[in-house]
Amino acid sequence: MENHVSQKLKTSIEKIMEVNFGNNIKNGNKRQVYEAVLTATNEILAEKRYEYSKKVKEQEAKQVYYMSMEFLVGTSLKNNLWNLEAEDDIKAFLAEYGFDIEEFYEMEPDAGLGNGGLGRLASCYMDSMTTLSYPITGFSIRYEFGIFKQVIIDGWQNEFPDSWIDQAGYWLNPRADEEIEVHFFGNIKEHWTDKGLTTEHTDYVSVMAKPYDLFISGYDTEAVNTLRLWSAKSTSGFNMDLFSKGEYVKSTENEAIASSISKVLYPADDKIEGKSLRLKQQYFFVSASLQQITKEHYKKYGTFESFPDKAVIHINDTHPSLCVPELMRILMDDYGYVWDAAWDITANSLAYTNHTVMSEALEKWPIDLVKSHLPRIYSIIEEINRRFCQFIYTNHPELSASIDKMAIISEGMVKMANLCIAGSYSVNGVSKLHSDILKTDTFHNFNIVYPDKFTNVTNGITHRRWLCQANPLLSQLLTEKIGGGFKKSLSDIEKFNEFYYDEAVLSRLREIKKENKKRLADYIAQKNGIEVNCDSMFDVQVKRLHEYKRQLLNVLQIIDLYRKIKFQGFRPLPQTYIFAAKASAGYFMAKEIIRLICAVSDMVERDPDVRDFLKVVFIADYKVSLAEIIIPAADISEQISQAGKEASGTGNMKLMINGAVTLGTMDGANVEIYEAVGPENIFIFGLSTQEVNDLYHRGYRPEDFYNANQSIRDVLEFIKSGGIGGKNFDSLYHYLMYSDPYMNLADFASYCDAHRRVEEAYRDEARFTQMSLKNIANAGIFASDRSVTDYANHIWHVKPVQ
Numbered sequence: 001m002e003n004h005v006s007q008k009l010k011t012s013i014e015k016i017m018e019v020n021f022g023n024n025i026k027n028g029n030k031r032q033v034y035e036a037v038l039t040a041t042n043e044i045l046a047e048k049r050y051e052y053s054k055k056v057k058e059q060e061a062k063q064v065y066y067m068s069m070e071f072l073v074g075t076s077l078k079n080n081l082w083n084l085e086a087e088d089d090i091k092a093f094l095a096e097y098g099f100d101i102e103e104f105y106e107m108e109p110d111a112g113l114g115n116g117g118l119g120r121l122a123s124c125y126m127d128s129m130t131t132l133s134y135p136i137t138g139f140s141i142r143y144e145f146g147i148f149k150q151v152i153i154d155g156w157q158n159e160f161p162d163s164w165i166d167q168a169g170y171w172l173n174p175r176a177d178e179e180i181e182v183h184f185f186g187n188i189k190e191h192w193t194d195k196g197l198t199t200e201h202t203d204y205v206s207v208m209a210k211p212y213d214l215f216i217s218g219y220d221t222e223a224v225n226t227l228r229l230w231s232a233k234s235t236s237g238f239n240m241d242l243f244s245k246g247e248y249v250k251s252t253e254n255e256a257i258a259s260s261i262s263k264v265l266y267p268a269d270d271k272i273e274g275k276s277l278r279l280k281q282q283y284f285f286v287s288a289s290l291q292q293i294t295k296e297h298y299k300k301y302g303t304f305e306s307f308p309d310k311a312v313i314h315i316n317d318t319h320p321s322l323c324v325p326e327l328m329r330i331l332m333d334d335y336g337y338v339w340d341a342a343w344d345i346t347a348n349s350l351a352y353t354n355h356t357v358m359s360e361a362l363e364k365w366p367i368d369l370v371k372s373h374l375p376r377i378y379s380i381i382e383e384i385n386r387r388f389c390q391f392i393y394t395n396h397p398e399l400s401a402s403i404d405k406m407a408i409i410s411e412g413m414v415k416m417a418n419l420c421i422a423g424s425y426s427v428n429g430v431s432k433l434h435s436d437i438l439k440t441d442t443f444h445n446f447n448i449v450y451p452d453k454f455t456n457v458t459n460g461i462t463h464r465r466w467l468c469q470a471n472p473l474l475s476q477l478l479t480e481k482i483g484g485g486f487k488k489s490l491s492d493i494e495k496f497n498e499f500y501y502d503e504a505v506l507s508r509l510r511e512i513k514k515e516n517k518k519r520l521a522d523y524i525a526q527k528n529g530i531e532v533n534c535d536s537m538f539d540v541q542v543k544r545l546h547e548y549k550r551q552l553l554n555v556l557q558i559i560d561l562y563r564k565i566k567f568q569g570f571r572p573l574p575q576t577y578i579f580a581a582k583a584s585a586g587y588f589m590a591k592e593i594i595r596l597i598c599a600v601s602d603m604v605e606r607d608p609d610v611r612d613f614l615k616v617v618f619i620a621d622y623k624v625s626l627a628e629i630i631i632p633a634a635d636i637s638e639q640i641s642q643a644g645k646e647a648s649g650t651g652n653m654k655l656m657i658n659g660a661v662t663l664g665t666m667d668g669a670n671v672e673i674y675e676a677v678g679p680e681n682i683f684i685f686g687l688s689t690q691e692v693n694d695l696y697h698r699g700y701r702p703e704d705f706y707n708a709n710q711s712i713r714d715v716l717e718f719i720k721s722g723g724i725g726g727k728n729f730d731s732l733y734h735y736l737m738y739s740d741p742y743m744n745l746a747d748f749a750s751y752c753d754a755h756r757r758v759e760e761a762y763r764d765e766a767r768f769t770q771m772s773l774k775n776i777a778n779a780g781i782f783a784s785d786r787s788v789t790d791y792a793n794h795i796w797h798v799k800p801v802q
C-alpha cells in the first residue's frame with residue numbers, strides 16, 4: 001500500500017517541475033527531475049521539522065547542541081527516502097517516466113564535510129538521535145569545499161577541489177533572518193562602572209555568520225532535526241571609512257578575512273594544524289552557535305539559571321573547545337553575570353568527547369596567536385587557568401609538581417584538552433580501552449582531581465545506512481528470518497544466531513556476499529581497469545591513510561606473500577587485497593605508502609606467475625558513498641593499528657555488521673568486537689597495549705626484528721633493491737629500519753601467521769560462513785542507537801520528544 005508521504009512527494013515533484021521549469025516529468029531532463037525530487041523531499045522534511053520543533057518548544061524539552069568541526073554526511077536522497085519509507089514508491093513513480101532512481105543517487109555528490117571517523121560519527125549520531133526522537137541540533141561550518149577529491153596519477157595522490165554545493169545545495173535551507181555577527185582581533189578596554197569591572201572590545205573585525213539548515217531525517221519517527229552550517233561573509237563589501245581615508249587595500253580586509261573562513265575543510269585527520277585560519281574557523285562557528293543558543297534560551301526563559309537544565313552543549317573533540325571561554329564571555333559581557341555565576345552555568349552545560357591520545361593530535365595554540373586573534377577570549381582563558389591552578393595548589397598539593405602538564409596555559413601554549421576537562425562536567429572516551437587509557441595514562445592527574453568526570457561511551461554506527469541501505473540483500477534476508485524489528489532496534493539482530501546451523505541461510509549468506517562482490521568488481525573494473533575474481537577472498541582495509549593505522553604492515557605481508565608465490569612455489573588461496581584511503585595533502589609518508597600500494601598492485605597485475613592467486617587494488621577517493629559499495633563485499637576486515645593508538649574505529653563495526661571477519665590487533669573497539677563474537681570468530685594478532693608500552697620504554701630497535709626474521713630481511717631488501725617495479729622506496733625502507741614509531745616489524749611475524757590462519761578458515765566454506773554469521777548477529781551493541789542512548793541517559797540527561 002502506498003503511503004501518505006509518497007503521495008505527497010509525487011504531487012510535489014510534479015508541481016516543482018511546473019513552477020521551476022515550466023515543464024512536466026515526462027518531458028523533463030534528468031537534471032530537472034533530479035532537482036525536483038531533491039527539492040520535494042526537502043520540503044517534506046521542512047514540514048515535519050516545523051511540527052516537531054513546535055512540540056519541542058511546547059514541552060520545553062532539554063536539547064542537545066552537538067558542536068563538531070566535521071560532519072561526514074555522505075549522500076542524503078536515498079537515506080531520506082528510505083527513512084520516509086517512500087523509496088520503492090518513488091522509484092516506481094520515476095520509472096513510469098523512464099527515469100532510474102539509481103542514476104539520481106549517483107548524481108548526488110557526498111557532503112564531505114569531514115575527514116574520516118570523527119565526522120562520520122557525528123553524522124551517525126544525528127541519524128540515531130533523530131530516529132529515537134531526541135531533540136538535537138548539530139553545528140558546523142558550511143565549507144564551500146569539503147574533503148578533496150583524490151586522484152591517483154602514477155601512484156601519487158593528487159588533490160582536487162570538491163565543490164559539492166552545486167549539486168547538493170538543494171538540501172541547504174538558508175536562514176538569512178538568523179545571521180549573527182562574530183568579532184575577531186581588536187583591543188580590550190576595561191572600565192569600572194557601578195556594576196563593577198566591565199570590558200569593552202574595540203577595533204574588532206566583524207564577520208557575519210549566515211546559517212544554512214540541513215534537515216536530518218529519522219526512521220519511523222515524527223522527529224526531524226537540523227544540522228546548522230554557518231557560512232562566513234563580510235559585514236559590508238568594504239569599509240567606507242577606511243576607503244575615504246585612502247586606505248583602499250585595507251578597506252577590503254574584512255571581506256578577505258570573511259570569505260576565507262568557510263572556504264575549505266582542513267584535510268588533516270588526527271593531526272593539528274596550528275594555522276591562523278583554522279583558529280578563526282573554530283571561533284567563528286563556536287561563537288555564532290553559542291550566540292544563537294543563548295539568545296533563544298534567554299528569549300524563552302529570561303534567565304540562564306535554568307540553562308544547564310534545558311541545554312547541553314557537546315564538544316566533539318577539542319576543535320570546539322572555545323565553547324568554554326565563549327560561553328563565559330556571553331554570560332558576563334552580554335548578560336552581565338559575574339564570574340562565579342557564569343562559571344557555574346558554563347561548567348554544568350558542557351560535555352566533552354576525547355577522540356585521540358596521540359600527542360600530534362592533542363590541540364594546543366601559541367599564546368600570541370590566541371591573544372591577537374581573540375583578545376577577550378584569551379583574557380578569559382587566562383583567568384580560567386589562574387583559578388584552575390590555584391584550585392590544584394589548594395586542594396591537591398600532591399599534584400603541584402604536575403601543574404605544568406595540567407595547566408591550561410603553559411610552555412607558551414594554550415592546551416585545549418586541558419581547557420575542555422576543566423570546563424566540562426563530563427569527559428568521555430570512545431571505547432572501553434581508550435577510556436581506560438585516558439584515566440590511567442593521558443589524563444591520569446585530572447582523574448585524581450575529578451574522578452567522577454571520566455566515563456566511556458563506545459562509538460557506534462547507524463545500521464540503517466551501513467546495513468539496510470548499503471546491503472539491501474542482507475537486510476532482506478534478516479527481515480525474512482527475524483522480522484524487520486532490527487531496523488529500529490538492532491539488539492533484535494541477536495536472533496540471527498539461531499541460524500548458525502541452517503544450511504539454507506548459510507548458503508544465502510554466501511550468495512549475498514557474492515552479489516556484493518560482483519557489484520564492487522564492476523566498480524573496480526570501471527575505475528581501475530582491473531578484473532578481480534569474485535571467488536577470491538576479499539581482504540579490505542579502508543580508512544584514512546595514517547602511519548598508526550599501519551597500511552604499511554598490510555603491504556609488507558602482501559610483498560612477502562608475492563615473494564613466496566613467485567620464488568618458493570607457495571600456492572595460497574586466491575585473494576584480493578582492497579585498499580582505499582585518502583592521505584592528508586601535506587603528509588609525505590602517507591603518500592609514499594599509497595605509492596607503494598599502487599606499485600605493488602601493478603607488479604602483481606603484470607606477473608602471470610602470481611596474478612591468479614593475488615590481486616591488489618587501490619580504489620581512489622574513499623568517501624561515504626564508496627564505503628557503502630566496498631564494505632558489503634568484504635570477507636576480511638583489516639583493523640591493524642598499533643595497540644593503544646586507535647581510539648575506537650567505526651569502520652570495524654560497519655564491516656562486522658556486513659559479515660566481514662576482523663583481522664586485528666587488540667585496539668580500540670576491536671577489543672569489544674572480540675568480546676562480542678568470541679575468540680573463534682575473530683583473528684587477533686600482535687602486541688598488546690601493555691607490550692607496546694614496555695617495548696617503547698625498553699627502546700624499539702627495528703634491527704632486532706630484522707635480524708631475527710628471514711622474511712622481514714627478504715621483504716625489506718626486495719623493496720630496497722628496486723624489486724617493486726624498479727621503483728625507489730628508500731624513504732619507506734629507512735622509515736622501517738631506523739624510526740617507525742608504530743613498530744611495524746615487531747608485529748610482522750604475528751601478522752603473517754594470522755593471515756595463514758585466515759586462509760585456513762576461509763578454505764572451510766561452511767565454517768567461514770558461520771564466522772561471518774556470528775559477526776552479523778552480534779553487532780547489535782555497535783548500533784549508534786545504543787551509543788546515543790548511553791549519552792542521553794548518562795551524560796546529556798535528555799528525553800525523547802514524541
Ligand SMILES: *Cc1c(COP(=O)(O)O)cnc(C)c1O
Nearest residue numbers: 116117543623624627649650651
Ligand atoms: C567509517 C568511515 C571512516 C572511519 O573508518 P575507521 O576504519 O574507523 O578509521 C572513515 N571514512 C569514511 C568515509 C567512513 O565511512
